[in-house]
Amino acid sequence: MSKPQITSEIKPRPRVAAMPEYHPPLGNRDHLRLDFNENTLACSPQVKAVLDNISATDLTRYPERGPVEALVAEHLGLAADQVILTNGVDEAIHVLCQAFLDVDDELLLPVPTYTMYEIYASSTDARLVKVQADADFKFPFEKLLAAITPKTKLIAIANPNSPTGSIATREQILAIANAAPNALVLVDEAYFHFYGETVMDLVGKVPNLIVARTFSKAYGLASLRIGLLAGNAAHLRWIRRVLSPYSVNMIALTCLTAAIRDQSYLDWYVDEVTQARVEFLAGLTRIGLQYWPTEANFVLVNIGGAHKQFVADLLGEGILVRDRSADPGCDGCVRITIGTRDQMRIALDVIERSMTGISMTRI
Known part of the structure; x- marks a missing residue:
């Protein structure tokens, strides 16, 4: 007796079916x-030493991100409740979109830029509004200001930007945050170390500012997948609600402690x-x-x-x-x-x- 042929297929949400795919x-x-x-080249020798001393017993325990978040916050001059560690900046972007983007909201995105902003936003019911840079690829400041509407809920600015290497100035970021008080302004500083300018010191002072950092680039920890969001504690509270408590593994947390100490x-x-x-x-x-x-x-x-x-x-x-x-x-x-x-x-x-x-x- 032949087996019945299965013809039905469980469909994903329409927004998921329409999402662009990323194939690295x-x-x-x-x-x-x-x-x-x-x-x-390589990660810090101190990180390598930590890896060499991780025991089999260490791997049996669930990770605790809280103590390392406090250490990272101190390193950045922030309070512990102003920092969340994430499984790379990709997870940071994902949970930010999940926590704050809803039906009729708009994500304002200067392009070209990092692909994952669009991918994660497209899984929500928000609308993506792209602002194209000119041929010189300079940050489209005036165009972006003009595109802000009452529906703007999130503005994502990679600074420096990938793939162009261009930057938004501190004054431009402040002007955008002031022009969109009901929107979160994400400043992704993945490449901060090669630029040297930051708005991290404005966290908690500019209420709608959120800053992302990664330890995948200059620190050389890409395989460990660890990043962070820094922002107003009241906003991070909602991000913690949609974030897995164990998404950053113990090896990453242990190595991060060594990495930030090896300045x-x-x-x-x-x-x-x-x-x-x-x-x-x-x-x-x-x-x-x-x-x-x-x-x-x-x-x-x-x-x-x-x-x-x-x-x-x-x-x-x-x-x-x-x-x-x-x-x-x-x-x-x-x-x-x-x-x-x-x-x-x-x-x-x-x-x-x-x-x-x-x-x-x-x-």
């Missing part, structure tokens, strides 16, 4: 990783990358490639119609870079992470050979 590039991750804006290693790595950035951008200028000013550990480069060939050329030489041509206004653009000076000298040599080959095929 996978494979070949042992190459020179200039595609995800990670730390391209000298962090300072060394950031200094190395910022020096490499100056040298690498000068090299791109010498080659004749157009790029946009950046305050992050990456640069957006205009390769043009040969962008796919360029990415393939570098992959063939063991270097991963990120094609961003599908981003709004970024046709022909490739984003390149900036690592150490030695790494970027290797990359620049390969880039120059690739562009020479591409130029030859056009003759």
